[in-house]
Amino acid sequence: MSPSTIQVTIDSRIATITLNRPEKRNAISNEMRTELIAALETVSRDRAIRAVVLTGNGKGFCAGGDVSGMAERMEAPAGEVAFNGWSRQQIVHHTVNLLYSMPKPTIAAVNGAAAGLGADMALSCDFIIASQEASFAWSYIKRGLIPDGGGMFFLPRRVGIARAKELVFSGRKVDANEALELGIADRLSDAGSLLGDAHAWATELSQGSSTALALGKSILNQSYELSAHQVFAQGSQAQAVCYTSREHRDSVHAFLNNTK
Template structure:
């Protein structure tokens, strides 16, 4: 796969040496989640699902912001038009976003959110959908929906309680307060904190840890963990048996055993 960046609508995708790097490219709007960026995410998951050479995905922002949330200007324009501003149209638009959010969360490679600056509203939701969040020391997180009279979307109501517990999730949603990188790490949202100038390279260094691992085993293991809170033990055991049968049939397993022996 070429290492030349793929120019999307409001993002770029760079694939090199087993690592894909998806960068929001709307710094003038603090990388707000426009309709175009949503379409870029849908295209991103298509590419990563099809490309077996990809072993890790980094999601990040440009210009000192990760994602400041929904694009309020485009949301306002949409509400002014009957065909896009009705409750039915809004519901459909949010449901369409859930399609790619769920696929992003279930990608069979580790997803790393490299957060610099704001991860607010839907941007916070996107960070929560990643497997690991690496933050700069100036990063902050905010469930800002209440500030504009909305409820959390893009899966935040499901993801946030599982990351921080129900009481903390309710406090963050209902107060819409900002959460600094260090507090976010204490709550279990952030995996590691780095200086702003080194965040990008640290994210790439972290992603390279997965390059030599078998994609099948990583993907199956991730799916088991993603389902563990809602799945009865007996059902999860059945899924584990099937996953282990698949993983053990991949050439990587036999090669690794032979090397160890």
């Protein structure tokens, strides 16, 4: 039986999801994508898990899509290539959206090269912490493709439209220090302490009300696309839910009891 391409460990209510095809620099195969979707759906539903760290096993974070799979897709009958591609894109977007809309903090702990879909998946997390060995490349152009894992949505929001165009048009590699300077990465870490630092950050981010965090994240994810009126309206609805939450009631009672 082949080893799982996705490993999930849980420690102190933090789930670490590890891409596990180190011999392929964690390039995403169909099997791996299926296992990743299952892991993300399980972690998303588990309310005991407070935050998620995504990382890669071995030297690379994720080399992107498996090129051998690309070759197989080109062998399909000409009349099926486009629809097969569209169908595959729905699965890719579902995977990325599970990360993006996860109702708890997500951190990409980028331990090595993140290229193509790998770079997009890192951006779909709330935060990126990168080791000094990390690099990022939106290298789709080198395969005659455009970023299809959310990069054209996420990257401009990180670095601005002009810089995003430069990175997508060139497909060039960005090292860890430049990634921090550009705002692609939020923090840097030494390779030996990367996962520990990511876990500590995830713990810090997930101490508050899980209800307020999930609702606040869902609104913040839309804030660039919505008007102020729409953000205020969604905020009012979310706050009404928060008023009824156990976390809000417990914290108010605890505050009042401590100040009397």
